[in-house]
Amino acid sequence: MNLLVERVDVWAATIQDRPGGLAEALATLRDAGADLQFVIARRAQEDPGKGVVFVAPLQSDREIRAAAQIGFNVTRSLHAVRVMGLDRPGIAAELTGKLAEGEINLRGFSAAVMGTQFVAYVGVDSLDDATKALEILGKT
Incomplete structure (x- = not known):
């Protein structure tokens, strides 16, 4: 993907x-x-x-x-990662599942679809978690 x-x-x-x-x-x-x-x-x-x-x-x-x-x-207490790509059924479940496997606790998650594209914002508690989320989702 x-x-x-x-x-x-x-x-x-x-x-x-x-x-x-x-x-x-x-x-x-x-x-x-x-x-x-x-x-x-x-x-x-x-x-x-x-x-x-x-x-x-x-x-x-x-x-x-x-x-x-x-x-x-x-915001110093909220760190965010933006994820964009082609939409498909189950993409939010896949992304959040991969973050869960990486033991990333989500502070917030929002996503929307426009046409064939999705955008999601993942909120986490620390810069270390944001860096780890970047690595995990970058491999997806």
Whole structure:
């Protein structure tokens, strides 16, 4: 199977849990030129009235400055690996199975299919686990 496997920095920020909270954060990044490939947002159960948004990638100095001004930081506790390739039935089970065989405990996993391609983001707890996941999935 031919896969593109790479480590990515995930950026996170707290947002207001109200209509437009996410839209404002994303508009700031858009206006700075960000071409986001990954966005996940959710309420912060432990902090009523707040939410959290995770994005990737932020690349240029302009994007990073804009992100910092609205509270984005690279997550140091969440390490991510992006996997892309041709979709087929069972690909998520195969990828997660290989990671399990390698004793990688997943912090999170998200995947989507567009046409014939899939993209998955694998979240792990440490840089060592991300490096190991790169090795395991790179051999798949």
